[in-house]
Amino acid sequence: LVQREIKIKGLLLTHSHSDHSGGAFYAQKRGIPIYASPLETSVLQHPELLNVLISGFNNSLISGSKFVTPQKFNPVGIEASLTLSDSILTPVDLKGHTLGQIGYECNGILFAGDAFFSMETLEAHPIPYMLDARSFLESLAKLRSYDGKIVISHGGLVSDKNRIIDFNIERINGIADFVRDKSVNGIEMNTLIKLALSHFNSKRDILGYFLDSTTIKSIAFSFSKIKLSDGEVIVSTA
Template identity: 30%
Template sequence: MNFRPLRNTFAAETFYLPARVNIGAVVFQKEAVIIDSGLEAQAGKRVCRLAREAGWQIVALINTHTHADHIGGNQAIVDQFAAKVFTPDLEQDFARHTLYEPAFLIGGAAPWQDVTNKFLVAPPTPVTAGLKAGSLSWPGREKGPNLQILSLPGHSPDQIGVGCGDVLFCGDAFLGPDLLAAHGIPFNIDVERFLNTLDQILLTTYSTVLPSHGEPLERSELPSVLQVNATKIRELIENVYELLEEPLELETVVAHLCEQEGKTIASIGSFFLYRTAILAYLSYLHGQGRVETKMVNCRLYWSQVGHR
């Protein structure tokens, strides 16, 4: 499968490569900026092969965030095209030192073998610079189309989107409805910022929006998809709150919520992904003043505020 066109703008051509993680491309006078690189080196090599077939020179690679499934092909693209690599500003070191990701998930300890597979640890990547919201000049040119960098945190600490003309590549800012249903408990680390990001995307004027997981959306389709995402997140907030009628430890909350959502945790890595995602709901509820924590016999319990 080749890169598919999205929408031509006055400034550049835009494309995407459909995959488990969609890979974007913005092309100006045969120079290409690639957006995300997939899970592993093979994905990056495929991007390089298709770029050569199209006559593109890859001049830069932008990662919307630094989870392993978005940066796994980085090094292959750097090796073949000497492309500059840009990541969200606060996530630069997660790309350079990829063991930070599993350490982050498990609570800061040194990660062990069960949490250092390719789904959690990508090859380290050299990073040219971190990006903040604003306008980004075309890499290596005094004149060329500017890319717009949007701040879209929530799924990760500093996730960004990349806009060009009427097209927005938005990373994991939301999921397509089918994938949202399949995930059950989507991975986000900051629930409040995730909901704010949905609101921010709704206020944009892009004609086409491409999530990393799902089909491209036209402007008319976007509000309903964003609403489905917001509704699911708010439903999970209330489900977690209702579980805390009695004090529970985090792992018990994880087990109960996964059971409610019909999810079976099959691996150690998946356990920590669910655990982190559910802890984000507890953190949100605590920030809202609806739940509280207490220590009992060296155990941390969560409960609704006012529980006796």
């Protein structure tokens, strides 16, 4: 970039996971401004919170994972359109994957982060990570109605937007249907998670377990009845 005399005006982060933000610390050291949503900014300023968000406790087993940013830095939280050089970038609320994920729209192109995943990604990882299942589906509906081009982080420029978004919707609905089917007569949460991981062929490491079980919990809490009985969390059909 130096040889080509290209100057980076800013680095735009969609969310706080390290596979999207891990190099931002080095960019900031070189004087490049970093932007993210206010909520994701709070996490990026304290990256040790990420393993708590993923696990529910301070989990040293995933502290060095691809989801936990190794170095804290200080992004600028943005809520309104931003002008860099001659381009106007508009933040778009795409929460669901994380609570503060945003996309960036510029000149008819929307950079959507992890708001949805390529079919190849979902084949490799059948349970998409989400903290809020309802918001994830709302973001998918928003993107499906977008008229411009969409770029996703794991898949690049999307060539057949509606087909891929519908594939994501079908996958989430499929998990929700599984949860409903298994909880007709009530089922203990950990038992439900074990059955779901087996059914969807989730064979990942300890990080993968926490990611996939978070999605199962999010879907269960979004679309089922939850109660505590004799020290167990019971999921039943709503």
